[in-house]
Amino acid sequence: MTVQRSFIHRHIKWILFFITIIFSVYTCAAIYYSTLEPNSLRLGATALYALLCLATLYLQKPKRQLAALCSLAICFFIWFFTDTPRNTRDWAGEYAVLADAVQEGRIVHVKNIRNITYRSETDYTPHYYNADFNLDHLSSIDLVTSYWAGNSIAHVFLSFGFDDGRHLAVSIETRRQKKFGYSTIAGFFHHYELTYVTADERDLIGVRTDIRKERVYLYRLNLSPQTREAVFKNYLNEIHLLTTQPRWYNTLMDNCTTEILARANARPRYRLDWRILLSGYTASLAYDLGLLDTHYDFATLHRLSRINRPENATPDANYSNEIRESLPFTLDNK
Template sequence: MFPLACVVAGLGIWGAFALWFQLPGPAWVRGVAIVAWCLPALASLAVLAGWGGWNSGWRWAPAVFVLCAVLLLSWWHTIRPTHERVWADDVARMLESRVQGDEVVLDNVRNFTWRSETDYDVRWEARRYDLGQLVSADLMLSYWMGPAIAHTLVSFGFADGRRLVFSLEIRKEKGESFSALGGFFRRFETVIVAADESDIVRTRTNARGEDVYLYRLRLRPEQLRKVFLGYLERAAQVRAQPKFYNTLTSNCTTIVFELARRLSPTLPLDYRLLLSGYFADYAYDHGALVPGYGFEALKAAGRITPRAQAIGPDDDYAKTIRRGVPGVEEAELR
């Protein structure tokens, strides 16, 4: 009976969270629904434990719970992602791309000016890039809730000094905030943002005060191109077919791993793909970061937040944050 009890308990807990995050209506309505869901689950556990007895009136509890579970799962499968919501300003538009040979034309590149999380200037831009001028890529990890969890971004550099950052993010509705737990329960859609560093990185280092680290990736030109185009491909897929964000299986780190596996199909799964704050350690262990340094040295030199917060009005953000980062050529900083 113990394995069956574990299934009932697990399904009961999952169903309670599913109702809390997805059932429409005020909190009290969701609370009532959760209580109504949990009662047959608890009664079933009591019967399976032998407390109620199969000959008592409680013997029907497992059948009632199975019926409730069928109804709940049927409702769950009706929940579909959509592009039709009132989105927050910073995810209101979706990236569009056109590629012809080496020329890439992007629409809806984000270049906001952030003074705080709620005070900003909205600016979306169309840009052209030459893939033949793609020369570097940097892995960035932004920490906001301890050492184990970080947001993962990849910034691409071009020979003319321009940089473009890709980030898989939740597509928040207006007034909505991120919830790691909600990310397990279809609470958010996914969006891939392409943005200027002075927008998507600076808002983390300066407006939010997050602890951000930058690591130069060890990629050949053909690999840079493949990863860059991989982001565009995923953005096109999401634009054509909305998808849910998932804290475990579809997040800002898993997309980097997925694209890295296109370069090295034998890359193994690792707990550091789930605990994204340790993803740079994973990249280091598999030779993706600059050689010749210990990981702690790379991490210490790559901590960019203090440099970012000390930037003056006439300083170049991208150049300043890279000063002293191993693998960054001096020519990039002039």
């Protein structure tokens, strides 16, 4: 203990220096990427806080330096934890309307299902419709992974299938304001609200396969009817809850993959798997857990599960059937 105290005493200034630098970078980034308005207030608050953090480095006595740093930390966390998410902002067009879901007996009423008609990624016409789903007819859950750059990061979401041929796709995303683009770094802070985009597959999958030309894969999850229903109902409950209790999105802790596991009531150890952070490998985690078709090795299943579309294809009324025609679980049933 004496040796440890002696080491800390001799190096206290350097220890405080590194703590101050790390604290300053994080807190200033949190303020910079916040939703404070107007922009001049946000930028001014960032600059002022950076100067105050810098000033603590010039205090000669470590006790004063530590006291100043603690004071700044208290001020920051008071602001941070009172900076609440909202549903009332000037949202980007594709996030303007929240979905809602209400269950009555075995019937689920889903409101504001999005079905955007895309001419290009930025040129589109929003449409919304309401639909009722019978829980007794929930027949499948498909895992969708969409890659836009490299193999490590993908957007992951689920699509719920019913025995009448309908599919309800639900994607957990950043609910962005018109003035914000997408930023992974910004997602670590209070910058985006979290939203469950509830949409027709022609919209949610079609924009990725036919408009953005991303690499999209669709896997059938092997789940019991009871598990399928439990997952679907957990999704519906969260969709309804977000209409009155908005939440912040977080790139690390509350993102598209961690939320899927939360709604599936997955054990904590699965939520800490490295393939959750590197979401491009989420399907391989599902395979290792026995949730995908194990008649194939994963490399083969991954190759066969890619959605292949003609060069000039556009999503039409038969889109859900078309994208499944050549997938493994369809071929195996023929």
